[in-house]
Amino acid sequence: MILVVGTLYDEMTELMCARLQQLKFGHIYVDTEKLDLLKFTWSTLEINDYLKVQLKKVYLKDVSGIYCRYVNLKKRSNFPGMLKTESGQIRTEALSALINFVDRSPAVVVNKLRNSFSNESKTFQQITISKAGFMTPKTLVTNCPEQVFEFYRSCNNKIIFKSNSCIRSIVTKFSPKHFKSAGLIKNCPVHFQEMIEGTDVRVHTIRDKVFATAIKSDAVDYRYAGRYRKPVQFCSYKLPEEISNACVQLTKDFGLEISGIDLKQTANGDFYCFEVNPSPGFIAYERMTGQAISKEVAYLLKNDL
Amino acid sequence: MQKTILTIANKNDDFCKHLEHAASKKNLRTINLCPEDFFDKIKVEFNISSGGSHFILKSGKKEIGIENVLAVFPRITNFTGDPKLRNSSNHIYTVSEWNSFYKGWLASLSIPVINLISPEYWQKQNLNPIDLNEFSSKLKLHIPAYIISNDSYDLKNFFLRHKKNVRFVSNSHAKVSYKIDTESDFKKLSHLGKYFPITLHQLPKGISYEVFYVGENTYTIDSQGKLSGAVPKKFMNDIFLISRKTGLRFASFEVVASEKKFFLTSVSMYPCFSRCSKSVVTKILNGLFENYLKI
Numbered sequence: 326m327i328l329v330v331g332t333l334y335d336e337m338t339e340l341m342c343a344r345l346q347q348l349k350f351g352h353i354y355v356d357t358e359k360l361d362l363l364k365f366t367w368s369t370l371e372i373n374d375y376l377k378v379q380l381k382k383v384y385l386k387d388v389s390g391i392y393c394r395y396v397n398l399k400k401r402s403n404f405p406g407m408l409k410t411e412s413g414q415i416r417t418e419a420l421s422a423l424i425n426f427v428d429r430s431p432a433v434v435v436n437k438l439r440n441s442f443s444n445e446s447k448t449f450q451q452i453t454i455s456k457a458g459f460m461t462p463k464t465l466v467t468n469c470p471e472q473v474f475e476f477y478r479s480c481n482n483k484i485i486f487k488s489n490s491c492i493r494s495i496v497t498k499f500s501p502k503h504f505k506s507a508g509l510i511k512n513c514p515v516h517f518q519e520m521i522e523g524t525d526v527r528v529h530t531i532r533d534k535v536f537a538t539a540i541k542s543d544a545v546d547y548r549y550a551g552r553y554r555k556p557v558q559f560c561s562y563k564l565p566e567e568i569s570n571a572c573v574q575l576t577k578d579f580g581l582e583i584s585g586i587d588l589k590q591t592a593n594g595d596f597y598c599f600e601v602n603p604s605p606g607f608i609a610y611e612r613m614t615g616q617a618i619s620k621e622v623a624y625l626l627k628n629d630l
Numbered sequence: 631m632q633k634t635i636l637t638i639a640n641k642n643d644d645f646c647k648h649l650e651h652a653a654s655k656k657n658l659r660t661i662n663l664c665p666e667d668f669f670d671k672i673k674v675e676f677n678i679s680s681g682g683s684h685f686i687l688k689s690g691k692k693e694i695g696i697e698n699v700l701a702v703f704p705r706i707t708n709f710t711g712d713p714k715l716r717n718s719s720n721h722i723y724t725v726s727e728w729n730s731f732y733k734g735w736l737a738s739l740s741i742p743v744i745n746l747i748s749p750e751y752w753q754k755q756n757l758n759p760i761d762l763n764e765f766s767s768k769l770k771l772h773i774p775a776y777i778i779s780n781d782s783y784d785l786k787n788f789f790l791r792h793k794k795n796v797r798f799v800s801n802s803h804a805k806v807s808y809k810i811d812t813e814s815d816f817k818k819l820s821h822l823g824k825y826f827p828i829t830l831h832q833l834p835k836g837i838s839y840e841v842f843y844v845g846e847n848t849y850t851i852d853s854q855g856k857l858s859g860a861v862p863k864k865f866m867n868d869i870f871l872i873s874r875k876t877g878l879r880f881a882s883f884e885v886v887a888s889e890k891k892f893f894l895t896s897v898s899m900y901p902c903f904s905r906c907s908k909s910v911v912t913k914i915l916n917g918l919f920e921n922y923l924k925i
Contacts, residue, residue, distance in 0.1 A: 448734025
C-alpha cells in the first residue's frame with residue numbers, strides 16, 4: 326500500500342494520485358487540509374500500528390512507500406468555537422505528528438522532510454555540491470552595497486541575484502538600473518552570483534534513473550519566461566555518463582530518494598550545478614517532454630525498483 | 631592580533647559567560663554576536679566558489695576575519711527575526727534569508743565549529759526518544775518507548791503498560807511537555823486526541839545523570855553536580871556514535887539508571903552547566919580547549 330500525503334490543491338499531489346490510480350497501485354490519500362479525518366497509531370510497540378482515513382485502513386507494516394508534499398496553498402477556516410491562533414496550533418500539532426511518523430517510516434519516503442532541510446540554504450548546498458565535484462559559480466552573500474559593486478566589476482558586469490533560502494524568487498540580472506536600490510540590502514543579505522551563460526538543464530533523479538531536460542530560452546529565469554514574453558522550449562536530453570552518475574550520487578549524498586537538480590551547460594561543455602531540489606515539481610517537464618517521471622516514482626513507491 | 635573565539639548566542643547565555651572567563655585565562659578574546667546584532671549592526675561579506683570561501687563580519691568598528699578566529703560556538707539553532715519587522719510582510723523572508731546565510735556560513739568554515747549540526751537536526755535543540763530511536767539497534771543504552779496516536783484505546787494501553795508514568799510532548803513545540811502520572815491528568819490529555827495525535831514518552835524511574843561529551847572524553851555528572859563513575863564505560867561508545875552521526879562535538883546526554891537498565895532519555899545539542907559544580911565546569915572547558923583549540 327502507498328500513502329500520498331498532501332493536498333489536491335497541489336498539482337504534484339494530484340498528478341501522483343492520478344498516476345497511482347492509472348497503474349492500479351493501491352494507495353490512500355491523506356489530505357493535509359483535513360487531518361481531523363485521520364486516525365493513526367505509531368509506537369515502539371509496532372504490533373498493531375495503523376493509519377485510517379475514513380473507511381480506508383492500513384497497517385503501517387504494509388506501507389511500501391509514502392509520497393509527501395507539505396504545501397500550504399489554501400486559506401483555512403477556523404475550527405468551530407475556536408480562534409484563528411488555536412485552530413492554527415491544532416493544525417500545526419497534527420501535521421507535526423504526521424511528519425514525525427513519515428520521517429521515521431522504514432518505507433520508501435519521497436522525500437523525508439528531515440532530509441530536505443539542506444535546501445533552506447543555497448550556500449550550504451553549494452558547499453556540498455562543490456565537494457561532490459561539480460563546478461559552482463562564484464558567489465557573494467552580503468548586505469554591503471559596496472561589496473556588490475566590487476563583485477559586479479570582478480565578474481565583468483555579469484551577475485544575477487536571487488534568494489539564498491528556499492523561498493522562491495525570480496533570478497534577475499543585476500544591471501545599472503539596480504544601483505540605486507542596492508542600498509536596500511542593508512536589511513537582509515542577498516545572494517549574488519556570477520552569471521553563467523549556457524543552456525539550462527533540469528535533471529530529475531529517481532534512485533539510479535535519470536531524466537534530463539534541456540531548456541532553451543533567452544530568459545534569465547526560464548520558469549518566468551512567459552511573464553517577460555520570451556519563448557521557452559523543453560526537450561529531453563542525454564547527459565554525459567559522468568554527469569548523470571554525479572547527479573545520482575549527489576541525490577544520495579543529501580539522503581534523498583528523488584531530486585530535481587538545476588544544471589547549466591556552457592558552450593565549452595562544462596556543467597555548473599546550482600541547486601538540488603528535494604521536492605521537485607516535475608509536472609511541467611513530464612508534460613513537455615513525455616518523460617515517464619511520475620511512473621518511475623510510482624514504481625519506487627511500490628518498492629519495485 | 632589577539633586570537634578570538636566567536637560565540638553566537640543570546641545575551642544571557644550562561645555557557646558563554648563561563649567560556650569567556652576560561653578563555654581570558656588563556657589570553658584569548660571572546661566575541662559574542664547576539665541574534666539581534668545580525669539584524670542591526672553586522673555587515674557580512676561571504677564569498678564562496680569552487681575554490682573555497684572567506685568571510686568578514688563587521689560590527690561597528692570591530693572587524694572579524696577568519697584569520698583571527700580559533701573556533702566558533704553557535705548556540706542558537708535559528709534566528710527568530712528582527713523584532714522591528716515582526717509585523718511586516720518582509721518578516722518571513724528576511725528571517726529565512728538570515729538563517730540561510732547562517733547555515734551556509736557555518737558549514738563553509740575551516741576552523742572548528744562547535745557544533746556543526748547535520749541538516750536533519752537543524753530544527754532541533756534536543757534529541758528526544760523519537761529522534762534517538764533510529765540509533766537504538768546499535769546502542770547498548772535503552773531508548774524510552776513512545777507512541778503517537780489519536781486512538782484513545784491505544785493511548786490508554788501505553789499509559790498502563792508504562793505504569794502510569796509517561797510524559798506528553800508536543801510535536802510542534804519542543805519545550806512544551808508535561809509529566810502525566812495520574813488517571814485524571816491522562817483523562818484530560820486524552821480529550822485532546824479529538825483534535826490531534828498525542829505523543830507520549832515512557833518516563834523511566836531511576837537516578838538521572840548528565841554525561842558531557844567533549845571530543846574523545848566524557849564527563850558524568852551526578853545530581854549534586856559532581857563527577858561520577860555511575861554510568862559504566864561500555865555505554866560511552868553509544869555516546870560517541872550518536873555524536874558522530876549528528877555532527878555533535880560538544881553535547882550533554884541525559885542517562886537514567888533504573889533498577890535493571892540504563893536509559894538514554896535526551897541529548898542536548900546546546901549544553902549548559904546549570905547542574906555542574908565549578909571544578910567540573912573548569913574540567914569540561916579545559917577539555918574543549920585541549921580537544922578543539924589544541925591549547
